[in-house]
Every structure is written in structure tokens, then in C-alpha cells.
Amino acid sequence: MTARRSGLRRNSLSLFFGALFVAALVGQAISGVALFNEEQRSAGLDPIGIGEYVTTSAFAVDVTENWQSEFLQFLLFVGATVFFLQRGSPESKPLDDPGRESDEKQKVAEFSTADSPAWARVRGWRLSLYSRSLSLVMGTIFVLSWLTQSVTGAVAYSEQQMHDLQDPVTWSQYLLLPDFWSRTLQNWQSEFLAVAAMVVLSIYLRERGSPESKPVGTPHAATGVEG
Template structure:
């Protein structure tokens, strides 16, 4: 057990803190929702009712889709574009595409995944599996945001004696795109900051940083 915990400490830390943050969001969201209900003369609801509501679902989904968009873009764009001096960048655009550099096919090494040794579609799918997964989660969370957002938006409209809108009407609305761009811009700014600041600043011991004494112009993680 100790070996498992030490060998998976990083993922376990983020899993636990994610669950704690999600629980905190649900409790704070319930309190905020009930405060609004009381202010409008409505009836408070339970925690269980709130976490299964469209209001909670749309807030969670819109954050998830923006996070996975960030990872999707970063994974794909860094395959083609370079930032001189950043440890988040490859050293040159062509790096990593050849079979030898990718260790696929006849260049596979002992311990390489079976699909890296395969040919045709299997190797192509596995060679792009990380981007495909991130893209799939982004699309699914975007759809979840749009569906839950439609329900939450219509609940507000009905409370104001306005006609509900369909899914397509909500997806074209200012409310949907205000929520969406609000999250996208913050995620893209965070990535930009990491790429640029890591050129000149260091964090001792972190794999996200160059060694403390490495020259600023050194590019790539393998320094």
C-alpha cells in the first residue's frame, strides 16, 4: 500500500483535492441558491436536490469544458508551434513526428505499448489517443453544458413569465456564449502565462520548470 501511495501520490493528491473542491462547490452553491430562493419568496431545497439540478450541472460542465479545451489546444498546438526558451515547447516543429523519435513500429523499445508496435489504423489511433480523448471529453462536457444550461435558462425565463427557448435557441444566446468565453479567456491566459513566464522564471525541483541555472534561451523539457 505504501508503495502504491508513493508511486501515485501526484494523481491521488489532485483527485482528492478535486473531490473536496467539488464538494465545497456543491455546499456553497446550495447555500447561494437557497438565499436567492428566500429572497424571491421561494422554497429552499436540499443539498441532494441542488446537486442533481440543472443549475449545478451547468456550472460544473462549463468549467470542465474550458479546462479540457485548454489541454486539447495545448496538446495539439505544441505539436506544431514552438516558443523559444520555454520548457513547455519542443525544440523545433519537426521533432517527434518520425517513427524513430516516436519509438513506433520497428523502432519500438522493450516495454513499448502493443499498439505502438502495430501497423495501420491502430498505430494511428494510439499515436493520437491523448488528443482524441481530451477532444471527446471537451465535446461531451460542452454538450452537457448546453443541455443543462438550456434547462437552467428556461427555469429563469419561466419564473419571469417568459417563453422557454429550445436547445438551439439557447446555444445561440448571449447567456451561453458569455459563460463560455468567460471560461475560455481565463484558461488561455493561464496557458500563455505558463509558456512565457517559464522562459525566465524557475521553480526548483519541478518538471514544469527548467533547471534553475539553465540559460533563458534553452528550449524544450529535455534540457
């Protein structure tokens, strides 16, 4: 196996989902501009090209309302699994091991190894920051995505208002409108349902070879065991 093929195989999971993301985003842009132009024609307005469409607030709000919910999902999942447990689920830590865990188990500071990340080998603010870096980055992306959704949503809503010969709204006014919360909560509820379903279904169901599943023959009550 060549070095290139070996590298592709070692990173195939991220490449697979990266390719799916790009394909889905392109598909969303193509179908979105088609729908947008249908509405333009019905209103007696000129259609636009896909290049112009992807710079519109209509496209941006549709994209970011999904992004914020996805990153919120993983932010809450990462944080919740530190303290909350689920008997029988591979998504949960063992029932006798809630919390942040000991330095020895986490292999930090004096318990680190030669190949541990540099910030895991020293105490102080760097270790504290690195110990929470995943949730901090997820949280930052969530906040920025949600903020972008609110801003572009306010612009898109105001454009529709003016098209209907009504007054536009400010950003702060938009945050109180049903349109903003409907867009937000319709995504949140689906994300929370998906996580809850994964946690519970993985207690009783199996997927051979997947690290997200317990080994096929593992008892239902086994907790924190991955395939």
C-alpha cells in the first residue's frame, strides 16, 4: 500500500463526512436557488444565479440554523457525558466513574507520557484550558453560528416584510419573533431526539465493528463498553 493510500485510509472517516458535507451543501445551494427563483418569478422579479444566491441572507440563515443546532447537540453531549450516566449504553461512562476523573486516569501533569500533548504535561492555565478545549471550541462555533443565524434571519425576514409592503424589523426585534424561535427550536428538538435515541437504542441494539456500539455479544447491562 502506498503512503498516499495509507494516509487516505487513516483519515477516511473525516474525508468521508467532509465529502458528504460538501455534496449536501452544494445540493442545498442548487435546490435553494431553484426555489428562490420560483418565488422571484411568481413575484414578477428577475431570477438570480447560484453565485449570487449563496451570498444572500436567505441561504445563510438556512445554513447556519442547521450548523448551530448540530454544534449545540455535540456541545451538550460532550458536557453531559462527563456527569450523567446511562446504564447499558456505550455512550455513557461506567456507572462508578462520573465526573472529571483523576489526573492519573486522564494522564496529565506528572502522570503524562512522552507523547502526551504539550499542554497536558504542565499544570496551570494551559492544562485547565486544554482540559476543556473540546467543549470551548464547540461552544464558540455554536454561539457564532446562532448569532449569524439571528443576523441573517433578521435581514431575510425584513426583506420579506418590505416585499409585502410592511415595516422591516431590527435585530433585537427579530429575536423576539416566532420566526426566529421556530427556526431554532425545530432544529433543536430533532437533535435532542437523535442523541436520546442513540443513547437508548445502543443499550439493546448492536452494529458489529462500530466503536459506537457494544460488541454484539455484550450483555445489555454492560455500560461504557465499546466495540
